[in-house]
Amino acid sequence: MDLTAKIIKIVDFMGSTIFGTFHIRAKMFIYYSIAVLLVYMIIKRKFYLSKIKSIPCKKSLPLFGHTLILLAGPKSIGNLVKTFQQECKRICTVWFGPVPCIVVYNAEDMQTILRNSKEIPKGQSYNFLRPWLGESILISDGQKFRQNKKILVQTFHKTNLLDFLPIFNDNADNLIQNFAKHVGKGEFATDLYLATGAMFNLLGTTLGVHRDILTEEEAFNYSLSVEKMGEFVFTRNIKFWLRPDIFFYFSNLKKKQDDHLNILNNLTERVILSKKKEFDERKSSSITEFDENKKVLFLENFFSATKLNGEPFTLKEIKDEVMTMMFAGQDTTTVTLGFVLSLLGIHQDVQVSMHFIELLFNNKVYKELEEILGYSDRDINYEDTQKMVYLEQVIKETWRLYPPINSIMRVPIKDINLGQYVFPKGTTLLCSIFLLHRNEEYYHDSHRFNPERFNSDNDKNRPPYSFLPFSEGVRKCIGSKYAMLVVKVFLAKILSQYRVICNQKQRDFKLSLQLTVRRKEGFLISLEPRK
Ligand code: HEM
Known part of the structure; x- marks a missing residue:
């Protein structure tokens, strides 16, 4: 008997075992129930769709919604923004397959x-x-x-932040040493150098470990895995067929995700366990030797704290928080540095205060740094950072154009009535x-890089x-x-040592709007010595 015949026989057998012994009335009851359930679901869906009808929506395909457009990616980011701004001015519905999602980009909502x-x-919005x-x-x-x-x-209280400054300075110096290999040698991708710098900061400030505990390869792999995990979560959101766990578990994406999760888990657990051992030994060695003021923030806070039910935090719970810090703090600062360097590399007028330009644009970044630091490459202290007013404007304008976290999600637990929708x-x-920051209602000529938007006068006028x-x-x-x-510490150190050049135009940046905003081609810049 061939395979098909075998399968038919099995299905026949199952059908007769389930329904064959049923009375005809029981069978009818099951059919009616299924029909009623279907009608109920259709009415419920219609009622639901009528609620979002008043929200503008670009034409979409049945079943696929806007998924194919989202997968293809916008031809240019300018096109994407134009579509949203012109066709759906403040809010719009985007369909991820059969699932609608309301995109909001106005300040009031x-x-x-x-x-x-x-x-x-x-x-449930962050389930993935x-x-x-x-x-x-x-x-x-x-x-x-x-x-x-x-x-x-x-951990993030101002008094603690001051204690972090030596760590930031040390890691910035280490980054400068890595950059030194590329000075005067043309364009190079800064991404992994910036990512490992950001990672070393977090290791030092939140876990209390020095970068030496990792090999260069481990640090690179960890940073890469953080970036990849963000990519996978985003892909699962867009490819609606990978959303149900049952389909995702058998996909190639799950396999790749597991590989990167292993890298992240192994290293994080290794660090936590070694710090826990150290913490327990220090605590038990002698009461007088255990200096409460010297405890490592964040991680040791979790070792000593108890939960609301009075129990200590488990290793898994602590690991989740550590992983979160390493994601939330690493990728975001990496892309901030990457974009500021790229933009300053393009807009030389903002970066360097040449004599004739100085008349037009005072307070430019380098002039400001020169005034604060002189020609010294000393460490940056807190007072220095408070004086970096123009640099702060540049950073804020960069966050406006390229917000590291480009969108966040929420799910109402009841209908929220807003009048018109x-x-x-x-x-x-x-x-x-991302779209809010390019909304012409709040930012005129919104694609243009203009740090003056954040000077003290303009800052006050923003809704x-x-x-x-x-x-x-x-x-x-x-x-x-x-x-x-x-x-500020990293940029001050880099910019007072090197002149940054970026050969691309801002409109040619190929942006990937995943969990964090990045340049697909990498943060490519070249460096020239300043002095
Ligand atoms: C340029 C740097 C950063 C940007 C632009 C940024 C942006 C954001 C945004 C938009 C959120 C809200 C997420 C949401 O509501 O879903 C958020 C949350 C969070 N961020 Fe940051 N972040 C940055 C750096 C950091 C750093 C350095 C840390 C810690 C080391 C951190 C830790 C967190 C945490 C723990 C949350 C969750 C807060 C909550 O859910 O209540 N972030 N961040």
Whole structure:
């Protein structure tokens, strides 16, 4: 008997075992129930669709929605922005296959959403991050979020940030040494140097370990895996058929994800276990030797803290938080540095204060650094960073054009009525920081790099919730001050040593708008010595 005949026989047998012994009335009952369920689902769907009807939507294909367009990617980022700005001015529905998602990019709706974290929580929107970040602060809501946030915010308090400065300076010097190999030798990709620099900062400041514990290869692999994991999560969101776990588990993407997760898990566990051993030995050796003030923030806070139920945090829970810090803090600062260097490399007028330009543009970055640091390559202290006013404008303008986290997601737990439209319960709201920052309503000539937008006068005139690189409200980034400090130290060190050149035009950047915004071609720059 061939295989097909065998299968038919098995199906026949199963059908008669399930239904054959049933009374005819029982069979009819099952058929009617299925029909009623289908009708109920169709009505429910129609009712749901009527709620989002008033939100503008670009033409889409049945079943596939906008997925094919999203997969092909915009021909240029300018096209994408134009489409949103001209066809759907403030808000629009995008279909990921049969699943709608409301994209928001106006300040008023952003405010409504981000201020109402009780009725519009993160919910299930970050589910695909769970295999990587577990139930960490970035993903959880409610009590678990509040419990973990209490411990984490201590780490990022201003008084602690000052203690991090020697670590930032040391790692910036290490980066300069790596850059030195490329000085005067043309264009090179800075991505992995910047990523490992950002990673070493986090290792030092949150875990209390020096970069020496890793080989160069381990550091590169870890940084690459963080980037890849972001890519996989994004792909799973767009390719709607990979959303259900059952399909994802048998996909090639899952295999690749597991490989990168292994790299991240192994290294993180290794560091946590060695620090835990050190912590326990120090604590038990002698009470007097255990200096509370010297404890390593973040990690040791988790070792000594207890949860709301009085139990200590498990290794898995601590690992989830560490992985979250390494993701939230590494990729974001890496791309910030990459974009600032690229933009300054293009806009030489902003970077260098040549004599005649100085008359037109005072306060340019290099002039400012020269005034603060003289010609010395000494370490940067906190007071120095406070004087870097123009550099701060440049960083903020870079965050406006290329917000590292380009969008965040929320899911309302009840219908949110906004007058002209409704955010229905259970629908993903995608708050696009990228599109908000290019909204002509708030930023005239929005594609142009112009740090003057952030001078003290212009800063006051911007409507609330129109500049959100770190989001806002209860779920605002906890690392915003840390990020500004580390970026200033790194840029001050790089720019006072080297003149940065970037040969691409800004409009030729090939952007990938995944979890973080990046240049697909890499952050390509060349360096010339300053002195
Ligand atoms: C340029 C640098 C950074 C940018 C642009 C940035 C941006 C953001 C944004 C937009 C969010 C909100 C995410 C959401 O609501 O879904 C966020 C959350 C978060 N960020 Fe950052 N971040 C940066 C650096 C950092 C650093 C350095 C750390 C820590 C080392 C950090 C830790 C976190 C954490 C833990 C959250 C979750 C907060 C919560 O859910 O309540 N970030 N960040």
